[in-house]
Amino acid sequence: MRHTISVxxxxxxxxxxxxxxxxxxxxxxxxSLSVGExxxxxxxxxxxxxxxxDLIIExxxxxxxxxxxxxxxxxxxxxxxxxxxxxxxxVAPDKRENKEExxxxxxxxxxxxxxxxxxxxxxxxxxxxxxxxAFVELMKPFGIKEFARTGKVAIAREGIKxx
Amino acid sequence: MKMTGAEILLECLKREGVxxxxxxxxxxxLNIFDHLYDNKDLKLILTRHEQGAVHAADxxxxxxxxxxxxxxxxxxxxxxxxxxxxxxxxxxxxVIVFSGQVPTMLIGNDAFQEADIxxxxxPCTKYNYLVKDVNDxxxxxxxxxxxxxxxxxxxxxxxxxxDVTVAKGDFIWPEHVKIRSYNPTYEGNKxxxxxxxxxxxxxxxxxxxxxxxxxxxxGHKELKELAELTSIPVTMTLMGLxxxxxxxxxxxxxxxxxxxxxxxxxIQQSDLLIAVGARFDDxxxxxxxxxxxxxxxxxIDIDPTSxxxxxRVDIPIVGDVKLVLRxxxxxxxxxxxxxxxxxxxxxxxxxxxxxxxxxxxYKYDENVIKPQFVVxxxxxxxxxxxxxxxxxxxxxxxxxxxxxxxxxxxLLSSGGLGTMGYGFPAAIGAQLAFPDRLxxxxxxDGSIQMNIQELATAVINKLPVKVAILNNHYLGMxxxxxxxxxxxxxxxxxxxxVPDFVKVAEAxxxxxxxxxxxxxVEGIIREAIKTKGPVFMDFIVDWKExxxxxxxxxxxxDQMIFGDEKKEExxxxxxxxIVT
Numbered sequence: 001m002r003h004t005i006s007v008x009x010x011x012x013x014x015x016x017x018x019x020x021x022x023x024x025x026x027x028x029x030x031x032s033l034s035v036g037e038x039x040x041x042x043x044x045x046x047x048x049x050x051x052x053x054d055l056i057i058e059x060x061x062x063x064x065x066x067x068x069x070x071x072x073x074x075x076x077x078x079x080x081x082x083x084x085x086x087x088x089x090x091v092a093p094d095k096r097e098n099k100e101e102x103x104x105x106x107x108x109x110x111x112x113x114x115x116x117x118x119x120x121x122x123x124x125x126x127x128x129x130x131x132x133x134a135f136v137e138l139m140k141p142f143g144i145k146e147f148a149r150t151g152k153v154a155i156a157r158e159g160i161k162x163x
Numbered sequence: 164m165k166m167t168g169a170e171i172l173l174e175c176l177k178r179e180g181v182x183x184x185x186x187x188x189x190x191x192x193l194n195i196f197d198h199l200y201d202n203k204d205l206k207l208i209l210t211r212h213e214q215g216a217v218h219a220a221d222x223x224x225x226x227x228x229x230x231x232x233x234x235x236x237x238x239x240x241x242x243x244x245x246x247x248x249x250x251x252x253x254x255x256x257x258v259i260v261f262s263g264q265v266p267t268m269l270i271g272n273d274a275f276q277e278a279d280i281x282x283x284x285x286p287c288t289k290y291n292y293l294v295k296d297v298n299d300x301x302x303x304x305x306x307x308x309x310x311x312x313x314x315x316x317x318x319x320x321x322x323x324x325x326d327v328t329v330a331k332g333d334f335i336w337p338e339h340v341k342i343r344s345y346n347p348t349y350e351g352n353k354x355x356x357x358x359x360x361x362x363x364x365x366x367x368x369x370x371x372x373x374x375x376x377x378x379x380x381x382g383h384k385e386l387k388e389l390a391e392l393t394s395i396p397v398t399m400t401l402m403g404l405x406x407x408x409x410x411x412x413x414x415x416x417x418x419x420x421x422x423x424x425x426x427x428x429x430i431q432q433s434d435l436l437i438a439v440g441a442r443f444d445d446x447x448x449x450x451x452x453x454x455x456x457x458x459x460x461x462x463i464d465i466d467p468t469s470x471x472x473x474x475r476v477d478i479p480i481v482g483d484v485k486l487v488l489r490x491x492x493x494x495x496x497x498x499x500x501x502x503x504x505x506x507x508x509x510x511x512x513x514x515x516x517x518x519x520x521x522x523x524x525y526k527y528d529e530n531v532i533k534p535q536f537v538v539x540x541x542x543x544x545x546x547x548x549x550x551x552x553x554x555x556x557x558x559x560x561x562x563x564x565x566x567x568x569x570x571x572x573x574l575l576s577s578g579g580l581g582t583m584g585y586g587f588p589a590a591i592g593a594q595l596a597f598p599d600r601l602x603x604x605x606x607x608d609g610s611i612q613m614n615i616q617e618l619a620t621a622v623i624n625k626l627p628v629k630v631a632i633l634n635n636h637y638l639g640m641x642x643x644x645x646x647x648x649x650x651x652x653x654x655x656x657x658x659x660x661v662p663d664f665v666k667v668a669e670a671x672x673x674x675x676x677x678x679x680x681x682x683x684v685e686g687i688i689r690e691a692i693k694t695k696g697p698v699f700m701d702f703i704v705d706w707k708e709x710x711x712x713x714x715x716x717x718x719x720x721d722q723m724i725f726g727d728e729k730k731e732e733x734x735x736x737x738x739x740x741i742v743t
Contacts, residue, residue: 062468
């Protein structure tokens with residue numbers, strides 16, 4: 001099963017390598033990983049999406065907790081939480097009506113055009129995985145030239161736990 | 164107070180109580196070595212290879228319980244330590260390795276003798292550091308010793324760029340170490356301990372599986388008390404040998420691939436398995452799905468990742484073995500009143516029957532030396548009072564089977580990584596920790612050649628290490644597998660040229676003795692013990708001898724082969740012929 005795990009780590013060089021090394025060394029796959037500084041500049045937050053059965057996920061969370069630089073590990077599986085991802089899609093619609101259609105769809109998905117060239121639009125979309133994937137599917141017929149995806153970030157909803 | 168990085172390093176080591184460092188000099192650490200030149204508090208033991216230095220530090224740590232320290236140079240000096248570090252990591256040994264590094268401004272530039280040793284050793288250290296500022300050095304060293312020796316112990320590496328050792332910085336000794344993200348759990352959960360005690364009281368066929376964690380936590384007395392109080396038989400993993408007296412009536416010796424028949428049978432038929440500081444290595448469990456099929460499993464370990472990693476666990480207890488066992492004893496004594504001896508009578512009778520049915524044995528031959536006979540004689544002559552180190556392979560298994568370890572820290576062996584070449588430098592480390600004790604490395608002719616150069620270290624430091632070489636001209640365990648599983652195709656296991664170990668010893672300024680007949684074995688061991696300084700004992704043993712019992716890799720541990728099957732089949736055939 002797919003799990004989104006957030007890992008608070010010391011903001012030091014080599015920590016990312018320790019975390020990713022833990023996964024590669026044990027043959028666990030990372031589906032996405034995003035890292036950024038928290039409000040405390042000494043601490044970074046990693047959001048890792050991985051998958052495995054209960055025993056694998058138990059090992060992953062235990063092994064993460066064991067790392068000296070890891071302050072806290074939260075598996076969002078059992079928690080109500082908010083997940084977001086961002087993509088930048090560069091599409092190249094060839095006809096005028098297609099250009100208009102791309103802009104219309106971007107608007108429906110609450111996307112923003114962040115760059116425009118003679119033949120392309122670059123659109124920024126934020127949302128959960130399904131929304132992102134739906135938008136990408138819709139853009140494919142118009143010709144996607146480039147595509148950059150951040151990986152998930154997640155945060156728990158305050159005080160609410162799944163039953 | 165302003166001090167150079169090198170001065171800070173040596174001052175920190177002194178304050179940590181370090182007396183000996185094992186090491187090897189080189190370009191970027193010359194500044195440190197220069198300070199060591201007239202330092203009266205620290206003695207550097209010059210090994211002949213950096214791998215030897217780390218194994219020696221490891222042996223020192225395993226024998227004494229104090230952290231071992233190694234100091235090497237950058238690049239090849241550092242990379243040569245990797246096997247030693249990985250060995251210590253797998254067996255949870257507190258070793259601190261200081262590696263030199265090129266100056267910070269050259270790091271990443273492919274400078275001469277540069278290696279990313281922090282990157283290389285990341286997966287095989289408990290933690291590692293690259294020191295970038297001399298002002299961090301004292302704190303980092305203090306943290307490194309703390310991390311290496313607390314929780315589940317392990318090796319820590321500190322990479323020291325040359326300019327950091329030369330630069331002057333403020334020396335501030337941190338009295339207390341606080342790492343917000345590192346808080347090992349020592350006290351076991353009381354409710355879980357109570358549940359385990361209830362299981363013990365309900366159990367009819369319990370077994371204790373003791374591992375290296377009992378030794379590193381110092382919980383051997385508590386373990387003995389628990390076993391005696393509840394009349395539970397104890398089997399010890401290779402790393403756990405010595406955690407419970409091997410001569411005790413409740414001892415069943417080692418389980419697993421080359422474990423005793425009775426230990427394996429007892430585990431497989433047990434209704435409760437109490438694993439104490441053991442991590443269920445595949446050499447212990449055999450086929451995991453078929454391991455202890457009817458047993459409830461209690462697992463006590465300080466490392467939560469060890470629990471439920473390999474086998475299902477019914478009652479997990481995370482904590483320090485010694486403290487958990489103490490608490491468990493308290494509960495058992497207070498709450499549960501049982502006549503344990505009566506309850507266990509049938510079970511212990513069964514185990515004794517298994518012991519009689521299939522004891523550890525070999526066939527003595529008066530014409531050729533059996534390797535088991537050498538180990539038995541070593542035990543007999545030393546009365547079990549020596550510190551034994553081993554190499555890896557057949558020699559290691561015979562040392563585990565035929566020498567009895569009554570006290571902890573008397574068998575030092577590379578259990579997890581299985582490092583050939585470990586035993587001899589480890590013996591040097593142990594001898595340095597205990598100059599007055601008898602230290603014997605039980606070796607094979609293949610293994611001893613992996614770090615034979617350390618004979619110079621033993622000679623120059625007058626360390627009277629005795630090396631018993633079970634010389635069969637083969638990589639014995641490889642050969643054994645090839646014989647049993649590869650149709651006797653001895654692909655590259657025959658060491659065609661084996662040096663004359665007596666002459667090698669003499670070339671280094673040590674003594675060497677050789678025995679070719681069983682009648683010479685005892686005399687040579689006694690002579691070696693009497694001899695001052697290091698000794699090689701070259702025992703030319705039966706090259707055909709194999710380690711039995713044996714469980715094939717991946718088979719359930721009660722499916723053992725004993726080596727006499729062919730003979731028994733032959734006997735059966737003969738009987739059939741008579742009948743027909």
